[in-house]
Amino acid sequence: MKCKKTDSLTKMDVQMEQVEEQSNSEIINSLNADCWRLILDYLSVKELLQTEATCRDWQKLVLEHISHRPIVIHSLEIDENTLILRQSTEAWGSFKRWLRKCGRAVQDFDMDCKHYKDVVETLRDSCPNLIGLKLSRLKKKLSPTDTLHFEKLTWLVFDCCDEVTDDCVTQFLTNSxxxxxxxxxxxxxxxxxxxLKPKNNIKSLALKHCRALRFPFLLSIVDRLGNLTVLELWKRNRSKIEIRDKLHLLFEKMPNLREIDIEIYDMLRRPDEERRLTESNVFFESICRLKKLNRVNANFQAWDHHMEALATSCKELMAVDLICNHITRRGLDALCRHVGPRLLELNLSESLLTDDDVASCVYACPKLLSLDLSDCPMLVSAVPRIAVARRDMRQNTKFANETFLRLPLPLTMSRWDFYGDADDFKDVVNVRFNSEGYSSVERQY
Known part of the structure; x- marks a missing residue:
C-alpha cells in the first residue's frame, strides 16, 4: 500500500510540473519578443540570473535577452549590466558554467583572480568578444601559445601578476x-x-614596477610607438646602464604624447648637483617639444628656466608634478602666466615658496582641483591666505558660475600650526595631511 501511495504522489508531482510549465509557457507566449525586451530591460543582469532557473521556457527567454546586453564582470557594481563575482573558490565552478551559456555577451572582465584557477583558459573558451580585460593577482603561469586570442580586445591590464611572462603578454597583442x-x-x-606590428593601435603604455624590465627592449622598438598619447614608466634600475639620461630618445619618437608619468631611479649612481642640472636640461629640452602635452609627472629636478620653457612650449598643460625644491617666484609666475587658467593639478611640494607666492598662484589658477604643498616651509597664515584667494575667485564675476569653484580646494600639506577657527573657510579649502605622522588621512575643515 505504501509503494502505491508513493507512486501516486510521484505522478501527481509530475502532472503539477507539467501544468505549471504549460501555464508559464502560455504567459511567455502571450507577449512578443519586443514586449519582453522592454520588460526585461528594467531588470539588472543579477536580477535576471536569480530568476533564470524558474522553468525551461523562462530560462531560454532570459538567456536570449542577456546575450544581447554588454555584460561587465567586476568587483564593484557599475551599472545594471554589471555582474559581481563572489570572492570564493566555491563560486568559480558555477560561474564557469554560466560563462559557457552567456560568455559571448561579456565585454569587460575586471577581477581579482586570487581564488580562481584557469581564468584565462576559461575566458578564451567562453568570452571571445572581450573588449576590456584586467586581471589582478593571477598566480598561475599561462601556457605559451602562438595563437592570438580576444581579437576585439582594446585594453589589457595585468596587475600584481607575478607569473605573467613576455610570452604570456604576446598572445594578447592583437591589432585592436x-x-x-x-x-x-x-x-x-x-x-x-x-x-608589436609596425602599424599598431597602441596609444597608452604603462610599465610600472616591472622588476625585470630592460630599457634597451623599449628603445629598440620605439619607432613602433609613435601613436602613444600616454606613457607611464616606473623603474628602480639596478643595471650599470643608466636610464635617466636616455629618456629623451623615447620622447623624440613620440610626438603625440599627452601624458607622461616617469619615476626612474638609477640605483648605482650618486649624481652631484651639476649632473642633476645637466640631466634635467636634457629631459626638459625633450619634453618641451611635445606640443600636445597636458600632464607631466616626473622625478626630475626643475629649475626656474625649466618651468619657463615648459610653460611657454606646452600650452595645453593641465597638470604639473615635478621636484620643485629649486623653484622660486620667477618660475611659478611663468607657469601661472602662460598656463594658469588651464591648470587643474599642481604639486609644489618641497619648494621654498612663501605665503604670498602661493596665494598669487591660487588667484592665477582658478580651475585648480588639487594643490600639494607638502614639506613646504609655510607659515601659519598660509591656509587662511589661500582660503581668502579662493573666496575672492568665487566672487569674481568672470568665474562666478563655474562649478569647479563651488567645491573646496583639496590642499595637501605635511603640517599646519593654525589655532584659529577653521570653520571660517571649510567651504573653500579642504586640507589633507600627507606626512609620516598622518599617513594621508584626510581632514575636512
Missing part, C-alpha cells in the same frame, strides 16, 4: 589593442614589444 598596463611584475622584460 589600444591600452596596455603591466604593474608589479617580476618576470616581464619588455621583449614582448618586439611582437
Amino acid at each position: 589593442l589600444e591600452e596596455l598596463r603591466i604593474t608589479y611584475n617580476k618576470r616581464v622584460t619588455g621583449r614582448f614589444l618586439n611582437n
